[in-house]
Amino acid sequence: MAYGPDTLAEATLADVDEVDAYLGRHPVTWLNVDGLGDQDVIARLASRFGLHRLAVEDVTHTGQRAKVEEYPENAFLVLAMVNPGPALELEQLSLFLGDGFVVTFQESRGDCFDPVRKRLREGKGRIRVSGPDYLAYALIDLVIDSYFPEIERQGERLDHLENRILDGRPDRRVVADIHEVKRDLLALRRIAWPARDMLSALLRGESPRVAADTKIYLRDVHDHAVQVIDLLETYRELGASLMESYLSSVSNRMNEVVKVLTIISTIFMPLTFIAGVYGMNFDPDASPWNMPELRWWLGYPLVLALMAVVAGCMVLWFWRRGWLRR
Amino acid sequence: MAYGPDTLAEATLADVDEVDAYLGRHPVTWLNVDGLGDQDVIARLASRFGLHRLAVEDVTHTGQRAKVEEYPENAFLVLAMVNPGPALELEQLSLFLGDGFVVTFQESRGDCFDPVRKRLREGKGRIRVSGPDYLAYALIDLVIDSYFPEIERQGERLDHLENRILDGRPDRRVVADIHEVKRDLLALRRIAWPARDMLSALLRGESPRVAADTKIYLRDVHDHAVQVIDLLETYRELGASLMESYLSSVSNRMNEVVKVLTIISTIFMPLTFIAGVYGMNFDPDASPWNMPELRWWLGYPLVLALMAVVAGCMVLWFWRRGWLRR
């Protein structure tokens, strides 16, 4: 994709050499490479655009930290994009900013750059009249903004977990879910902090390739990156607090269960004991001392009454200790 | 609201153009916009006051971090206000400080600026004789001061929770309450730290729009922001300590419950066993070895005595282990 204030050309290139048809003929040329599989193509692009060997290595070894590196011929930026989807999926974006061109490398086809393409095609806003640094800003802006939906998704998962823990009855999946949220937040943090550092470096840097005008816009992206980090830290603390709440809810339910066990045992054990005593087979005929109660006129009702009294005392005692109140 | 040392005019404007009647005719004009719904009005204000596109974007995308941005035409400040009420409710205040005017945007109608309005109307203090930077200071001061009642409310909730946990009998709501306090404190922290950074930037900044005189006042606001953060950190640690105390109180009560269960079981199980033995139906007629105790003269009293001895030993043992003492 090459463009100038008045011109715009867009094409999918089949071969590296076709680049010549655009490079230099338009004020700004944007070459976007999807997929890093073909080492040969990358090597030829590197020699054509004057990309440094170390930078090209970083392009192909994905999973780099976000960073900006100034080479004599161009500036090299690495950044992680968040692909939209149900699971957290990261992709490395490598961006070379040179005189009159921007070259971007992505791991796979889909990206979040459609708004920029649309603005380029429609020629609205500053983008067509600005240099490649503004294009780079616009791309970085979209990358950083791609973090927000993911963070919001994590925030909603935390909200959902919070409801499950505090209001309803948490099940065992909660632990795995909290752990997963934590892991995703850690992964996001691992890309957000370097992204912020990279933007600080860009802002502080005296790079001749970034116009002062564009820096005002980069400052805005930097603010967004800081906001991302703020949110991540807040969510991490919320996650830790949720885990604590969950553990305490587990303890509480255990307490409740044990309390039920204790109440039942404490009431029925003495009763069973009393029943056991009068189930003994001592022979009342052998001695007047041997269980004369068995032949009393009111023996059985009296024993039942004794049991009722014992049970009543126990219940009363539990009541006064507050165990029967929820 | 426009004013000078000797003049004061106040009106609710129906249309953007009415601003011209005030702007420039008074030394200071303060335009306060309630509600961000009408994009058209905001766009016309932006062009009239020379507000930067990025700044206007930040006005409408609420939830921004507190920050100060210097543009050639004016300075742009974002800050979160705490609305009074039973639940923590945040609102974004956007403030443009230009030559001779202050424009503020709020999300909704109610605000905490009445003291400033009153001072303006009454003409007391420095506010009427000072420039727009002093008005901006006065507004920021009120915003920061609006954090204190909310923090105090959280502190009182923590005190209340502390009493419930340490003195009385904590119920299960305690966990949810602590979690809620933590979440509110995190939210406050997320607005207080950037507010402090913003004030530091204002103090350090060489902005020509803030007079050295006003900086002494801003230093005071900065101290308040630092105090807010101190309080928040202290309350967060208190909250964590309370959670620990609660968990340990849950453990303690569990311990108590299990102890009761153990004491009851340990006393009655041997007794029930003894009763069970003498409830066996071995036939004393079949053999002299078969439960001759059943026909002893003192069989029953002896067994009851044995039971009493066993129970007594158990109780003694528990006493010596300190389980019966609370």
Place this chain on the structure above:
Amino acid sequence: MAYGPDTLAEATLADVDEVDAYLGRHPVTWLNVDGLGDQDVIARLASRFGLHRLAVEDVTHTGQRAKVEEYPENAFLVLAMVNPGPALELEQLSLFLGDGFVVTFQESRGDCFDPVRKRLREGKGRIRVSGPDYLAYALIDLVIDSYFPEIERQGERLDHLENRILDGRPDRRVVADIHEVKRDLLALRRIAWPARDMLSALLRGESPRVAADTKIYLRDVHDHAVQVIDLLETYRELGASLMESYLSSVSNRMNEVVKVLTIISTIFMPLTFIAGVYGMNFDPDASPWNMPELRWWLGYPLVLALMAVVAGCMVLWFWRRGWLRR
């Protein structure tokens, strides 16, 4: 209290105007105001000594962070003092250091400045021959030193708690006590950190009011403040470690209790079952298969032997698992 190398005058003033009798006539005048109730007196003092409006506000709104503020006319210091007593009690000291005078404001009557008063009266040491900056140093030194007894008291409470937890049998008050120590340490930390920052600012500052000579002494106070913070952090970590130890001791005792329950249940349940079996009323007359054991010659002794064997096996099993050893 006003003094010079050779002169010393001391009086309790009834009215603000009496200050004139001392101010200017002695090289150094120290005015100490106990109690902040009378707004009128403070306002008159402020105008007489040229105290800034914001500083005076800070004097009356107690609970300020420790800080130093340079005004054209004087320097303003705020610091928290620890009042001696059984409970942690803080008091704000506001100190104005001007040309030839020191004005201090306290919330209540008692203070820790008697050593300075004594040195002034006795004319020993450097204090009478030095300027107001040295007096300010001497006062700050006493304030910082007032933190140490309080910190030591917390350290002793921690030692005491440690003994209760690790050696004896901790009771339930322990949690509340640890929580209280933590709260006090947090409160102390909230005053100690700003105090250190204030002293750093004084040391770094280029204030013409603090002589280079006095800075050597202030460096010493600064070291004390750092020592206070070191102690506080150490005690906080000790407190956290104690809480952990306590929780684990609770778990251990629970373990012990549950073990007793399990041992007793596991021994007596099978025995009671055996007794129950032979307590069944199957009629040996109805069939030779119906409990012929009841009429065996050695039926009863054999069952008792079986019970002994079962119990012995259980005990042996517990022994081998190490449950019977403490």
Place this chain on the structure above:
Amino acid sequence: MAYGPDTLAEATLADVDEVDAYLGRHPVTWLNVDGLGDQDVIARLASRFGLHRLAVEDVTHTGQRAKVEEYPENAFLVLAMVNPGPALELEQLSLFLGDGFVVTFQESRGDCFDPVRKRLREGKGRIRVSGPDYLAYALIDLVIDSYFPEIERQGERLDHLENRILDGRPDRRVVADIHEVKRDLLALRRIAWPARDMLSALLRGESPRVAADTKIYLRDVHDHAVQVIDLLETYRELGASLMESYLSSVSNRMNEVVKVLTIISTIFMPLTFIAGVYGMNFDPDASPWNMPELRWWLGYPLVLALMAVVAGCMVLWFWRRGWLRR
């Protein structure tokens, strides 16, 4: 191993003096010493290469922090290498970078420098045409890259543990395994942080021995070191989160066990009690009040029905409390 753009010589030396045959005759000489046992050899090397006494001491006292020290004659670097293998094994690499030579000391024979040796032998890339600083860079690069497989191994162990904890049934080895991973991560962290600091110092340093060109490469190594640290911190947090998940899974299983106990006890205790009551031996002949139920026509079926009702109520109650649902 000595080499220049066009020359390459490689030999295993038997004696220190043989070094002279290479030193100075080739642009770069690399002397690699395996094993630190022979103090005499090291002393002779030190004097020949002009190594500082303190540096030589650090060579023999292994377990040093990674650092770089500039001496007038040469630069001294210490770094920890990770030996490949099933357990974490660290080895100290000491590297002297002088004019025209690199001397490396290792604790034992095996190392990770074969790729450099191969590139030297094949004469590919920049290594043969560059100075000793590039050789040093290449060695450091390999050392830092040797951390990655170890970190990945720890990451896989954590993944494995995560599966065991969250999906399957964790056994008791899990705690020991998590503890071991934590210990290994701590050990790696203890070598990775100083390595990063060392590389920062090399980058910032104005050492004349490191060409500006080589610094671009060192920056790349520095980025790798930062990535190592990022990974370590992430894994540490994951480990902590796993431990929490494990503890909560233990609590959960305990809860489940206690629930089973409670359900069984709560159902059978009342039933056993009822059976016990009708096992009492009160004599129905002695009084019409004495257990007339025993002679009722439907006495036994009614009691069985009562038991069924009691058990059914209990089960219903448990069902409504959600205890029977998993």
Place this chain on the structure above:
Amino acid sequence: MAYGPDTLAEATLADVDEVDAYLGRHPVTWLNVDGLGDQDVIARLASRFGLHRLAVEDVTHTGQRAKVEEYPENAFLVLAMVNPGPALELEQLSLFLGDGFVVTFQESRGDCFDPVRKRLREGKGRIRVSGPDYLAYALIDLVIDSYFPEIERQGERLDHLENRILDGRPDRRVVADIHEVKRDLLALRRIAWPARDMLSALLRGESPRVAADTKIYLRDVHDHAVQVIDLLETYRELGASLMESYLSSVSNRMNEVVKVLTIISTIFMPLTFIAGVYGMNFDPDASPWNMPELRWWLGYPLVLALMAVVAGCMVLWFWRRGWLRR
């Protein structure tokens, strides 16, 4: 002890004035004062060597933070030494470094300076030909190195605890032991951090009393101090991880105990209930519905078989839940 390149004199002084016999006659005089009891001696030494009042105060008020203070006449260093022994014991070393002399104050007699004394007596190495700054370095080096055996001792204690917790059966002393290790590590940390800061200050400082040459050596000591801190932090984290492991092992054992209880109860409760049912005394003569089983031909064997089936089902159920496998 006074010495120069060619001279060495060593004596135990009885009186302060005897110092004159050495001071100034040798290039370097080292005066070591054991014990701080005699205020008079210290005061006389202070006046003879020109020691500042504040520094002398710090000498006698032991427990100071490590620090270095530059006075016009000399440099004053404070440092904590670790005395060898079974328990952690700290001692304050105060060191004055002046022109041609080093004065050290210790709290008690024993110290770790014998290696320096030996090197002085034997005249080996640089120590006799260097100035007092090198002597000070040598002493500081020994002090910092005295931390290592203590840290190693704590490391061994942690290893020992680790074995007890993870392999064998931890007893209750473990908690107290971990707490003690933590306390000792905290105490060491409280002396190690200031020591490092002091050494940084010495290295950064532009003190004319420390030769550039000596700074190379001080850098080495600084590295050792940093290593001490690294080790301390690592051990602290290991200690925290051990505590967690211990708590989880307690939970695990509790789990095991409760599982045994549950298995036994769940098997025997239904059996006991069945036995209880057939122990009821319903009269089979009164009605054909009353326990006809008692007179069945195979009643007893059938009941025993029922019991076996019930127990078998329970065991099978436990087996399938994995409770019987360890």
